[in-house]
Amino acid sequence: MPRRYFPMSTDDQLRFPDGFLWGAATAAYQIEGGADAEGKGPSIWDTFSHTPGKVFHGDNGDVACDSFHRYGEDIALLKRLGVGSYRLSLSWPRIQPTGRGEVNAKGLDYYNRVIDGLVEAGIEPSVTLYHWDLPQALQDAGGWANRDIADWFGEFAAIAGEAFGDRVSRWITLNEPWVVAHVGYRDGRHAPGIQDPALAVAANHHLLLAHGNAVSALRASSAAPVGITLNLTVERPVTPEAAAHAAVLEARQNGVYLDPIFHGRYPELLDGDASFSPAAAGHVRDGDFEIIGAPLDFLGVNFYAPHYVGMLHADGEPRRGETVTGPDTVSIQPDGLPITAMNWLVEPGSIRELLTRIVAPVTGALPVYITENGSSWHDYVTQDGQVNDLERIAYLRGHLAAVHGAIADGVPVKGYFAWSLLDNFEWAEGYAKRFGLVYVDFATQERLLKRSGEVYASIVAANALPK
Numbered sequence: 001m002p003r004r005y006f007p008m009s010t011d012d013q014l015r016f017p018d019g020f021l022w023g024a025a026t027a028a029y030q031i032e033g034g035a036d037a038e039g040k041g042p043s044i045w046d047t048f049s050h051t052p053g054k055v056f057h058g059d060n061g062d063v064a065c066d067s068f069h070r071y072g073e074d075i076a077l078l079k080r081l082g083v084g085s086y087r088l089s090l091s092w093p094r095i096q097p098t099g100r101g102e103v104n105a106k107g108l109d110y111y112n113r114v115i116d117g118l119v120e121a122g123i124e125p126s127v128t129l130y131h132w133d134l135p136q137a138l139q140d141a142g143g144w145a146n147r148d149i150a151d152w153f154g155e156f157a158a159i160a161g162e163a164f165g166d167r168v169s170r171w172i173t174l175n176e177p178w179v180v181a182h183v184g185y186r187d188g189r190h191a192p193g194i195q196d197p198a199l200a201v202a203a204n205h206h207l208l209l210a211h212g213n214a215v216s217a218l219r220a221s222s223a224a225p226v227g228i229t230l231n232l233t234v235e236r237p238v239t240p241e242a243a244a245h246a247a248v249l250e251a252r253q254n255g256v257y258l259d260p261i262f263h264g265r266y267p268e269l270l271d272g273d274a275s276f277s278p279a280a281a282g283h284v285r286d287g288d289f290e291i292i293g294a295p296l297d298f299l300g301v302n303f304y305a306p307h308y309v310g311m312l313h314a315d316g317e318p319r320r321g322e323t324v325t326g327p328d329t330v331s332i333q334p335d336g337l338p339i340t341a342m343n344w345l346v347e348p349g350s351i352r353e354l355l356t357r358i359v360a361p362v363t364g365a366l367p368v369y370i371t372e373n374g375s376s377w378h379d380y381v382t383q384d385g386q387v388n389d390l391e392r393i394a395y396l397r398g399h400l401a402a403v404h405g406a407i408a409d410g411v412p413v414k415g416y417f418a419w420s421l422l423d424n425f426e427w428a429e430g431y432a433k434r435f436g437l438v439y440v441d442f443a444t445q446e447r448l449l450k451r452s453g454e455v456y457a458s459i460v461a462a463n464a465l466p467k
């Protein structure tokens with residue numbers, strides 16, 4: 001495969017700061033398979049994906065990318081990319097089959113093999129404790145809607161910290177608690193498939209308590225930096241009248257995590273709204289914000305696309321590109337902006353807006369990592385065995401240029417993890433949506449570096465983006 005090079009003269013490129021951390025990310029349920037191998041207990045995604053009608057095409061994570069067996073191939077691909085870190089997640093039920101008490105030694109053995117392989121390859125393990133695959137036994141006890149889960153998660157964090165803390169380079173307690181609470185318990189598109197706003201707002205709070213307990217448990221068992229990963233949104237009002245609505249949407253997704261963690265309260269804008277504010281719903285007890293506000297070493301940010309919002313026209317009829325989202329509001333797909341295979345907008349400037357307008361005012365000098373950014377396209381392998389994913393390359397270059405701009409604006413972004421290393425199980429979309437820098441033929445499990453992977457490797461090697 002011919003390597004592609006770019007003009008590397010200094011005035012032709014955007015150089016990233018020395019020591020900028022380049023990475024790639026995956027998650028346990030999306031890549032591992034081995035759903036009941038070597039003592040692993042069932043997760044809510046094992047249950048959900050085997051429930052008819054929940055996942056596109058009836059896909060499930062029984063095999064996925066078979067990384068339970070092929071993690072060595074994945075590490076070789078990470079070396080080919082030249083990345084400094086790999087963001088992986090731990091399957092809680094692989095380590096604690098019922099989520100509490102008994103530890104599965106073979107589960108620990110698997111992650112020791114992966115982590116040791118990464119360290120040997122000179123790749124820093126960045127480990128997410130929870131990336132959505134809750135032990136089913138805990139869901140049977142109420143899951144994130146049960147306040148006791150904060151203690152169960154703290155116990156799991158302590159086990160992970162003691163087992164792997166000597167080799168993990170950074171810990172992420174939770175991946176996208178907003179999706180866990182609001183896609184899993186409010187609209188029900190994700191496991192456990194519940195549609196109950198009251199349980200969603202309870203889960204919102206319990207996830208934060210669990211995060212706080214995990215920070216304490218990791219501090220006691222590992223010297224590695226600790227953070228959380230939030231999927232923050234940029235809501236763009238298309239008219240002045242829609243600005244208030246955009247602010248509410250940002251409070252409902254961003255504020256309900258940033259404010260408790262960094263300001264010791266829930267958003268005032270949601271005061272009185274018991275369906276979105278855990279404070280208004282009565283879940284906050286004395287001492288909670290001390291737990292939730294445990295100081296962090298960094299904030300992880302996942303970002304993919306902005307949203308455009310407007311007011312419904314007086315005649316009540318949505319116009320072309322508008323989707324009704326409430327009694328008088330619409331979401332809008334603006335003409336002229338590309339959309340990915342997930343129907344997400346491609347607007348790179350929005351990640352710079354996110355970092356400068358939403359993140360930096362809250363985090364200040366705290367290091368920020370882009371822990372996920374990427375795009376899904378209808379990839380295919382050509383006759384000559386290549387995947388010429390030019391749209392993914394354009395998305396990647398555009399968003400890296402915007403991240404570079406945010407750094408120039410003074411936002412201390414210290415690293416970028418591409419989502420994802422591999423095409424993998426894309427939750428309710430199954431295997432139909434490909435995000436990988438590496439193409440996976442799920443029939444043979446063969447891995448093939450896409451053209452975007454080659455381009456990313458060149459950017460990583462140069463620590464710079466050719467203009």
Ligand SMILES: N=[N+]=NCCCCNC(=O)[C@@H]1[C@H]2[C@H](O)[C@@H](O)[C@H](O)[C@@H](CO)[C@@H]12
Pocket residue numbers: 027030175176179231302304305306344345372419426427435
């Ligand atoms: N408009 N729009 N929507 C933007 C994103 C909506 C929320 N979904 C995510 O952020 C998930 C995150 C997850 O960590 C990973 O496990 C998923 O594979 C990726 C790709 O889906 C992203």
